[in-house]
Amino acid sequence: MPLQPRAGGAAGAAPARWSGPGTVPQLQSVFLGRCAEFLALLRPELRDKNCTAIWEAFKVVLEKDPCSVLPSDYDLFINLSRHSIPRDKSLFWENNHLLVTSFAENGHRFVSLSNVLYGMVGDFLTWCRQKNDSGLDYQSCPTSEDCENNPVDSYWKSASVQYAKDSSGVIHVMLNGSEPTGAYPVKGFFADFEVPNLQKDKVTRIEIWVMHEIGGPKLESCGEGSVKILEERLEKMGFQYSCIDDYQAVASVQREVPSLYAGQSVSFIFPLLVALASVAQM
């Protein structure tokens, strides 16, 4: 069962030092449980992986100043947890985390970064040491607004690089064409850490899907705006690419469920079931 985050956190009395949510309580148990679950249920052939060792490698960042954690601090963690990604199954994305998770079907249909071990253990979690003390900060943690070298961003940079390097065959990218700041963020995880690390000798072609919110604005589509920038960049890098607006299979999952794009309107259950059923046929 994929987990799903809910809004809300502890109401603190003193103002928080940082702008992001604090370390998730029982971080170690959640981490170890997810690692064990991944190996036992999703990829049992990876039984040589040692969750305790992976945790030990990860937790070194919990001893560092929360604004001095570099992506390279996760090198050993990545080394111990990396594994192969099935060909043609990689799914990159920007600004549609929940839709991607739903569409990827827990790694069965596609394998997004949240479906590989080194992405799954940290998905939706936050962690950091206190600024001036050795314990963990459960009240708040720095985001990129506070400082660049924070534990969570550095984790995702490191994981993104590895994920891109290990991807092969047909590469899929899902972008949000209703996002006001641009479907393809020219400064973002995909642009800065994933695209540069796609392996020319392993990637056959890149397929871009530009999805639009139901009833939402079609701010950008294939060949327009920032999507055009991505297309030109890929061409310059020598990649074969194609682009589809509102890719049908994803649209089926998206149909009648604006809540996936943080809308709150009520959906009709019935057409949703039809849509889900049709997607299940793929």
Added chain:
Amino acid sequence: MASHRFRVVSGSENEAFCSKRAKICLGVFLGLLVLVAVAVVLGILLGRRSPKHQQWDGKGSTANFREIVLGRCYTYTQLVHPELSTDCRKIEKAFINAFISKDPCSATEEDYVPLLKLGDQTVPCDKTVFWSKTKELAHQYTWVQREMFTLENTLLGYIADDLSWCGDADSSEINHESCPSRRNCSSNFVSVFWNLLSKRFAENACGMVQVLLNGSISNAFDKNSTFGRVEVHSLQPTKVHTLQAWVVQDIGKTPRDTCSGSSLNDLKLILSRRNIKFTCQENYR
């Protein structure tokens, strides 16, 4: 009599000495061989007589069962439903204690009472979703309709989903090699758990409840499924006024069962006898 008269005269003094030594060596060697043979035989016999765990038809307990249970409990209570206040360490302990050191075919509902008490949870009215032979679809539905609950969206269902577990009467360890299948015995710890949890889930339901049924098999409503055996009969007419059934079929294939089919008629009959209204919708046109 002179004892020395029958001394064997076979060659030189040296030769006689070697053969004596050889005999001693041979004797010692044979003795050792016998000892080793006895040890091996004993080892085999003892090993076979008290195996670490009994052998069953079903797959063994999930690897790292305790860590998964604990991790899932924390994920659920901290990230999915933080409004629940539960001590996950106690839950893990109650879960393990339910089946450890017990004959894996001797499970009863009483074994799970402490666990169910700790994991007690009320699903809001009109939000209960049952499923039968439509697990993936039902979960996709509640993934996008986040206020709806299948059994696996409740704390205990979430923790136990897709896991297997059993122990042994003679051991305090979890049996990872094999666990009894339903064919071995019906009162195994996994079956009893899900029957009990399903019963409670249905007993606690209120308002309008829904069920997703599979119209691509011959009996969308199966009397032998958990839904048919346990859940339908545990609904409380004082709390549940309507059961809405959705019969969904694989796209592009002719449906095997529909709302007007006989199995759905059976379901309608059962519910009308219990004073619960029944409505049905299907997606085949």
